[in-house]
Amino acid sequence: MPTNYPSSKQTFTDPSGTSPLASGPDHAQLHTDINDTVEALQDTVGTTAGTNVLKDFSAGQFPARVNSGGTLVQTLIGGTLDLPHIKTSTMGSSVYQGTVSGTVTIDLSTATRHLVNMPDSAGSVTFAISNVSENQPFIVEVLQGTAGSGTIGWFSTIKWAGGAAPTPTSTASKKDAFGFIPTGTASFDGYIIGQNI
Numbered sequence: 161m162p163t164n165y166p167s168s169k170q171t172f173t174d175p176s177g178t179s180p181l182a183s184g185p186d187h188a189q190l191h192t193d194i195n196d197t198v199e200a201l202q203d204t205v206g207t208t209a210g211t212n213v214l215k216d217f218s219a220g221q222f223p224a225r226v227n228s229g230g231t232l233v234q235t236l237i238g239g240t241l242d243l244p245h246i247k248t249s250t251m252g253s254s255v256y257q258g259t260v261s262g263t264v265t266i267d268l269s270t271a272t273r274h275l276v277n278m279p280d281s282a283g284s285v286t287f288a289i290s291n292v293s294e295n296q297p298f299i300v301e302v303l304q305g306t307a308g309s310g311t312i313g314w315f316s317t318i319k320w321a322g323g324a325a326p327t328p329t330s331t332a333s334k335k336d337a338f339g340f341i342p343t344g345t346a347s348f349d350g351y352i353i354g355q356n357i
Contacts, residue, residue: 170193170197172190172193172194173190175190253272253273253274253275254266254267254271254274254275255274255275255276255277256275262279262283262285263286263287263288264276264285264286264287265287265289265290266287266298266315267290268289268290268291268292268293268296269290269291271298272296272297272299273299273301274300274301275301275303276300276301276303277303278302278304278310279305279307279310280306281305281307282305282307282310283305283311284310284311284312285302285310285311285312287312287313288315292345292346294342294343294345295341295342296342297341299339299353300337301335301337302328302335302337302338303333303335304328304333304334304335305332306332306333307332308333308334309330310328310330312328315348316346317346317347318340318347318348318349318350319348319350320350320351321349325350326338326352326355328355329355331356334356335356335357336354336355336356337352337353338353339351339352339353
């Protein structure tokens with residue numbers, strides 16, 4: 161019989177240890193079924209030379225497929241993974257220009273590193289967050305303007321390391337870096353990565 165793979169798993173009838181070759185299951189058919197299935201498996205998996213699932217991967221690497229939206233959806237043999245937090249589209253950085261008394265909305269669907277340039281006039285920036293995915297870490301870097309002394313209004317429900325929100329560096333043209341891990345869609349653990357950089 162022809163193989164069912166990869167649309168479904170192939171089943172085989174195993175002979176018993178005492179079955180002579182002339183009795184069931186048909187010995188030649190058993191070889192044909194196994195050969196057809198192995199060939200279908202090779203066609204599906206491909207080779208390290210750059211075919212199918214293994215395309216662009218070297219031997220020993222973990223092959224996977226990413227859809228057009230940047231989400232990991234398939235591993236070596238196939239199947240869909242429920243991994244909404246792995247997105248190649250979120251591995252870059254975004255730059256925001258601050259304005260006096262402005263609100264900057266950090267869109268976590270566009271990047272995991274966000275650089276916010278504070279106003280040159282020592283104003284304040286209030287942060288808002290959109291498209292939060294639980295457990296997707298991100299970094300916010302705040303660069304003081306040419307006047308320095310800009311202030312920050314953080315988005316709500318941050319549990320800061322040390323128990324209090326950090327005081328931003330006030331020196332002109334110096335940067336602070338903060339890391340966050342969403343513990344829910346509106347709650348975060350906050351960390352000071354470095355200040356006065």
